[in-house]
């Protein structure tokens with residue numbers, strides 16, 4: 001059996017910074033509430049005409065990851081793209097990346113696991129590398145939330161949280177079996193699917209029967225709904241469980257963690273986990289303050305920043321953990 005490693009990382013965020021004060025001009029909210037409840041100070045939103053889409057931001061992040069990996073474009077064997085905000089209803093952004101990067105006619109898989117998307121993508125890539133089927137896989141997590149949020153006071157419980165951005169990684173075969181991805185752990189609990197959801201457009205007849213006829217701009221089912229407190233309570237439990245599950249799989253303990261990158265859902269969630277596991281500030285990386293919650297992009301953006309800042313070194317134990325809509329959650333344990 002082969003092993004896989006993260007061979008290169010990159011991220012891209014739109015230039016346009018939206019502060020809490022900017023939001024409070026449109027929505028009945030304020031900087032104090034947002035910072036106290038979420039830790040967020042600002043986020044990035046694309047601007048009409050700036051060329052940014054979920055795919056184009058993913059491509060920008062991917063170019064950096066590819067260059068840093070040293071892997072030639074021709075040697076990329078597969079694409080995995082995680083997003084809840086694709087450019088088109090279909091086809092998904094994976095094929096657009098194949099086109100825009102001029103890759104060989106390799107397979108392109110789109111996955112829909114929201115905040116856990118990047119962890120799911122890493123797990124998928126890891127399996128293909130382990131079996132020997134592929135040697136180099138491009139994985140991307142990218143989101144444009146800003147164009148789909150309810151920017152009125154009605155949506156304030158959700159709209160202040162989410163931001164736009166993209167992160168990417170090249171996953172490659174690792175010869176040293178003690179290094180690279182040690183294990184991945186994925187979970188879901190569809191019982192709570194409606195607790196964090198965008199209901200429409202949906203063609204199954206469950207919420208809308210006709211995409212065009214039912215396209216009422218006042219229909220809230222087109223905006224994200226989140227039962228915030230319920231999601232929060234589940235998140236802290238599942239984050240803890242899945243981190244422990246990952247550590248135990250390799251007979252490791254919390255004290256072995258050099259760097260924990262939690263999905264950037266809410267600074268209070270990260271701080272809860274940090275305190276529970278008695279980790280220092282140097283052992284947990286957070287950047288939700290600058291970018292908000294970028295869903296599938298949050299882990300690769302944070303991982304790239306931590307790596308760029310020299311906070312992750314060869315031999316370190318790095319743990320990634322995510323929780324989100326589905327509910328879905330998961331972890332990845334890596335020996336860097």
Ligand code: UT7
Nearest residue numbers: 029030033037115156157160228229231232235265266324
């Ligand atoms: O990434 C996927 C996973 N997502 C998460 O893990 C998110 C988990 N949940 C959360 O992060 C938090 O629940 C939120 C940040 C979404 C909300 O924080 P909260 O402390 O749970 O607040 P709440 O929803 O209980 O709302 C408290 C009050 C309410 O007013 P009343 O009913 O007490 O009068 C809300 O209407 O705060 C009000 N409120 C706001 N006020 C100002 C809600 N949103 C805002 C806002 N600005 N943006």
